[in-house]
Amino acid sequence: MALIVQKYGGTSVGSVERIHAVAEKVKSWHDRGHQVVVVVSAMSGETNRLIGLAKEVNPDPSPREMDVLLSTGEQVTIALLAMALHRLGVDARSYTGGQVHIRTDSAHSKARIMDIDGTRVRADLDAGRVVVVAGFQGVDESGAITTLGRGGSDTTAVAMAAALKADECQIYTDVDGVYTTDPRVEPKARRLDRITFEEMLEMASSGSKVLQIRSVEFAGKYNVPLRVLSSFEEGEGTLITLEEEENVEQAKISGIAFSRDEAKLTIRGVPDHPGVAYQILGPIGEANIEVDMIVQNIGKDGTTDFTFTVHRNELNRALEILRKTADELGAREVEADDKIVKIALVGVGMRSHAGIASTMFKALADERINIQMISTSEIKVSVIVEEKYLELAVRTLHEAFHLDQAA
Amino acid sequence: MALIVQKYGGTSVGSVERIHAVAEKVKSWHDRGHQVVVVVSAMSGETNRLIGLAKEVNPDPSPREMDVLLSTGEQVTIALLAMALHRLGVDARSYTGGQVHIRTDSAHSKARIMDIDGTRVRADLDAGRVVVVAGFQGVDESGAITTLGRGGSDTTAVAMAAALKADECQIYTDVDGVYTTDPRVEPKARRLDRITFEEMLEMASSGSKVLQIRSVEFAGKYNVPLRVLSSFEEGEGTLITLEEEENVEQAKISGIAFSRDEAKLTIRGVPDHPGVAYQILGPIGEANIEVDMIVQNIGKDGTTDFTFTVHRNELNRALEILRKTADELGAREVEADDKIVKIALVGVGMRSHAGIASTMFKALADERINIQMISTSEIKVSVIVEEKYLELAVRTLHEAFHLDQAA
Numbered sequence: 001m002a003l004i005v006q007k008y009g010g011t012s013v014g015s016v017e018r019i020h021a022v023a024e025k026v027k028s029w030h031d032r033g034h035q036v037v038v039v040v041s042a043m044s045g046e047t048n049r050l051i052g053l054a055k056e057v058n059p060d061p062s063p064r065e066m067d068v069l070l071s072t073g074e075q076v077t078i079a080l081l082a083m084a085l086h087r088l089g090v091d092a093r094s095y096t097g098g099q100v101h102i103r104t105d106s107a108h109s110k111a112r113i114m115d116i117d118g119t120r121v122r123a124d125l126d127a128g129r130v131v132v133v134a135g136f137q138g139v140d141e142s143g144a145i146t147t148l149g150r151g152g153s154d155t156t157a158v159a160m161a162a163a164l165k166a167d168e169c170q171i172y173t174d175v176d177g178v179y180t181t182d183p184r185v186e187p188k189a190r191r192l193d194r195i196t197f198e199e200m201l202e203m204a205s206s207g208s209k210v211l212q213i214r215s216v217e218f219a220g221k222y223n224v225p226l227r228v229l230s231s232f233e234e235g236e237g238t239l240i241t242l243e244e245e246e247n248v249e250q251a252k253i254s255g256i257a258f259s260r261d262e263a264k265l266t267i268r269g270v271p272d273h274p275g276v277a278y279q280i281l282g283p284i285g286e287a288n289i290e291v292d293m294i295v296q297n298i299g300k301d302g303t304t305d306f307t308f309t310v311h312r313n314e315l316n317r318a319l320e321i322l323r324k325t326a327d328e329l330g331a332r333e334v335e336a337d338d339k340i341v342k343i344a345l346v347g348v349g350m351r352s353h354a355g356i357a358s359t360m361f362k363a364l365a366d367e368r369i370n371i372q373m374i375s376t377s378e379i380k381v382s383v384i385v386e387e388k389y390l391e392l393a394v395r396t397l398h399e400a401f402h403l404d405q406a407a
Numbered sequence: 408m409a410l411i412v413q414k415y416g417g418t419s420v421g422s423v424e425r426i427h428a429v430a431e432k433v434k435s436w437h438d439r440g441h442q443v444v445v446v447v448s449a450m451s452g453e454t455n456r457l458i459g460l461a462k463e464v465n466p467d468p469s470p471r472e473m474d475v476l477l478s479t480g481e482q483v484t485i486a487l488l489a490m491a492l493h494r495l496g497v498d499a500r501s502y503t504g505g506q507v508h509i510r511t512d513s514a515h516s517k518a519r520i521m522d523i524d525g526t527r528v529r530a531d532l533d534a535g536r537v538v539v540v541a542g543f544q545g546v547d548e549s550g551a552i553t554t555l556g557r558g559g560s561d562t563t564a565v566a567m568a569a570a571l572k573a574d575e576c577q578i579y580t581d582v583d584g585v586y587t588t589d590p591r592v593e594p595k596a597r598r599l600d601r602i603t604f605e606e607m608l609e610m611a612s613s614g615s616k617v618l619q620i621r622s623v624e625f626a627g628k629y630n631v632p633l634r635v636l637s638s639f640e641e642g643e644g645t646l647i648t649l650e651e652e653e654n655v656e657q658a659k660i661s662g663i664a665f666s667r668d669e670a671k672l673t674i675r676g677v678p679d680h681p682g683v684a685y686q687i688l689g690p691i692g693e694a695n696i697e698v699d700m701i702v703q704n705i706g707k708d709g710t711t712d713f714t715f716t717v718h719r720n721e722l723n724r725a726l727e728i729l730r731k732t733a734d735e736l737g738a739r740e741v742e743a744d745d746k747i748v749k750i751a752l753v754g755v756g757m758r759s760h761a762g763i764a765s766t767m768f769k770a771l772a773d774e775r776i777n778i779q780m781i782s783t784s785e786i787k788v789s790v791i792v793e794e795k796y797l798e799l800a801v802r803t804l805h806e807a808f809h810l811d812q813a814a
Binding site: 053061083086204344 | 478
C-alpha cells in the first residue's frame with residue numbers, strides 16, 4: 001500500500017465526461033489499496049472565462065480580488081470530482097487550499113507555498129477516504145485567498161506529496177511522459193522511463209513544456225518521486241527522480257529541448273573597457289527583461305561585440321533600450337534577429353563524458369547548420385541557430401546521439 | 408454617519424452592467440460618509456448552472472459537496488463587485504462567508520447561522536473600506552463550507568447587521584418596497600412606508616414573496632431595522648421595524664396577501680370520537696406534508712367533516728394518504744380541490760379593533776364571493792375562496808379597507 005498524490009490538469013477535467021474518467025482512474029488506484037490524494041485544476045476554459053469577466057468589470061483588477069475570483073475555478077472541480085467518486089461508491093471529501101492550510105506568502109497571483117498542514121488529509125486517508133484538493137491556491141497569514149499563478153496545481157501536488165511524505169507524486173497530463181525530444185518534430189522521439197530532476201529542469205528551461213519548472217525544483221528539493229503520465233491512456237509514463245549512479249554511465253544524453261521563443265540582440269563596436277557588460281545589460285535588467293544567453297567577443301580595434309538573447313515578446317522593448325545604450329556608449333551599430341531558435345542537449349552523462357559538445361558541433365556542421373551562439377552548463381549544451389534549421393538540427397542530433405534507442 | 412448593511416440579490420448583480428450599477432449605488436452611500444457592508448448573491452443563473460453541472464455528474468450529489476460547489480457563485484460576485492468599486496476609486500475588500508467567520512451548524516444546504524465574528528469587518532470599515540461579503544454561505548465548526556439554502560443571502564445580511572449593530576439593513580430587490588397587495592392584481596396597490604416585523608411575517612407566510620421569512624424573523628429577534636428597496640430605481644422603499652404605538656391606532660390593516668399554492672382536502676362522514684383529528688393529520692405530518700388551515704364541523708349524525716389545506720404540489724401525495732385513512736376510519740368520502748386560493752388580511756391594528764373580520768366577510772358577501780374556510784390569528788384573517796374570485800376579492804378588500812389611501 002502506497003500513499004500517492006495525483007494531479008489532473010484542466011484538460012483532464014475539462015468536461016463532465018472527463019471528470020467521470022478521472023474518477024474511474026482514481027478509483028482503480030484506491031481499489032488496489034493505495035491511499036490517494038487528488039489535486040485538480042479548474043476545468044479547461046474556466047480560468048479564461050473568469051479572467052474575461054474580471055477584465056470586463058475592471059481592466060486593471062486588483063491581484064487580491066483576482067485570486068478570490070480565480071480560486072473558484074478549482075473549487076468547482078473538487079466538488080464535481082468528489083461527487084463523481086461518490087457515484088462510483090468511493091468515499092471522498094473535497095477541500096479548498098485554505099481548508100487544508102496551504103499557507104503561502106501574500107504575493108497574490110504568484111504566491112509561494114510556505115507550509116502545508118497535513119493533519120486533516122491524513123485523518124481522511126486513514127478513514128479510507130480519497131481526498132480531493134484544489135490546486136493552484138492557498139491562503140496567506142491573514143487568511144486572504146492566494147493563487148500560485150498558472151500551472152501552480154503541479155506545485156500544489158508536489159508540496160502536498162512532500163508534506164504527506166507520499167511515495168509518489170503523479171502528474172497526469174495530455175502527454176504520456178517525457179520524450180527525448182518533441183515527437184511532432186522528430187517522430188522517432190522516444191519516451192524516457194526515467195530522468196533526473198536536474199535534467200528535467202534543464203529540459204523545462206529550454207522549452208520542454210511537460211512540467212512547470214517550479215514544481216520540478218520543489219520535487220527535487222524534497223526528493224519527491226515525480227511521475228508524468230497520460231490521463232487519457234494507460235502507461236507507465238516517466239519517473240523523475242534523483243540521479244542514480246548505475247544509470248549515469250550508460251545514458252549520456254537524455255533529450256533535446258528547443259525553444260522558438262528566442263530573439264537575439266547584438267551591439268557592435270562598443271569601445272571596450274571594464275564594466276561594459278554591466279552598462280549594456282543593466283538597463284535591460286532594470287526593465288525586467290530576462291536575458292538568457294550572452295556572448296562577448298573582443299575585436300582587434302579595442303572595441304567589442306556583445307550578443308544576448310531575450311524572449312521574443314520582449315524584443316521590441318529590449319531593442320529600444322539597447323539603441324539608447326548604444327548612443328551613450330558610442331557603439332557602432334545595433335542588430336536584432338527574431339528568426340532564431342535555441343536547441344539544447346541535456347544529460348547528466350555529460351559530466352563524466354568528454355566529447356559530447358564536439359559530437360554535437362560536428363553533427364550540425366555536417367548538415368551545414370551554422371551555430372550562432374553556444375552556451376554550456378554542467379549537464380547542458382545550448383546553441384542558437386537559424387530558425388529554418390530547427391527540425392533538421394533536432395533530427396540530426398537525435399540520430400547522432402542514438403536517442404531513438406533505449407540506453 | 409451610519410453603519411449600513413446592504414444586500415443585493417442575483418438579479419441586481421446579474422450582469423457586468425448591473426454590477427457596475429450596484430457599485431455606483433454603494434459608492435453614493437459611502438461618499439455620504441456612511442460605513443457600508445455589502446452582501447451579495449450569485450449572479451442570476453449561476454446557481455442553476457452549477458446545479459445542472461452537479462446533476463450531470465451525480466444525480467444525487469452529496470449535500471456537503473453541493474455546498475462546496477454552490478458557494479463559488481457568491482465568491483465570483485464578491486470579487487467582481489470589489490473590482491467594480493476599485494474602478495470607481497472606492498477602497499473595498501471582499502470576503503467569503505468562512506473568511507468573516509460566519510459560523511453555522513452542519514446542516515448542509517440549509518444551515519443556520521450560529522455566530523458571526525465582526526472583528527475583521529469592523530477593522531476594514533474603520534480603515535474607510537467598503538466590505539463585500541458573500542451571502543448564503545458559512546462554515547461549520549470543522550471548517551466545512553455550508554450554505555443557508557435559497558434566499559439565504561437575506562439572512563446573511565440581517566445576521567451581519569445584527570453582529571455589527573448596524574443602523575439599518577437594506578435589502579435591494581426588484582421591487583421598490585412592500586405593497587398593500589400585489590400591484591399586478593390591484594393597480595391601486597400602494598407602497599407602504601413602514602410595516603412591523605409581525606405584519607411582514609404574516610404577509611410573507613401568506614404568499615407575499617418580497618422577503619424570506621427566516622430573515623424577517625431574524626431581524627425581528629435582533630431588532631435590526633430592515634428596509635426593502637429597489638436596486639433599479641431611486642426611492643425610500645419600506646422600512647420594517649418593531650411596532651410603534653402611535654401608528655397602531657391609525658393603520659388597522661397593512662395589506663392583503665394571497666397565495667395560489669393552496670389545495671384543499673376534505674374527508675366527510677368520519678365517525679366522531681376524541682383523537683379523530685390526530686388520526687387524520689398524523690399520517691400527513693409523518694409524510695412531511697405541511698398543513699396550513701384546518702376546519703372541523705360536527706354533523707348531527709355523530710359523524711364529522713374535516714377539511715384542511717396543503718401546498719398544491721403535495722395534493723396528490725396527501726390525497727393518497729387520506730384515502731387510506733378514510734378506509735381505516737370508515738369515513739364516507741374524500742374530496743380534493745385545487746381550484747382555490749388563500750387571501751389574508753394582515754395588520755397589527757386588528758388587535759385593538761373589533762369588526763375587521765365582519766367588514767371583510769360583508770365586503771366579500773356583497774360581491775357574492777363564497778368563503779369556504781376561515782382562519783384567524785392575532786393580526787391576520789385568512790379565507791379560502793374559489794380561485795376564479797382571486798382578483799375580485801383582493802380588489803374588493805383593498806377598496807373596503809381604503810388601502811389605496813395612506814393612513
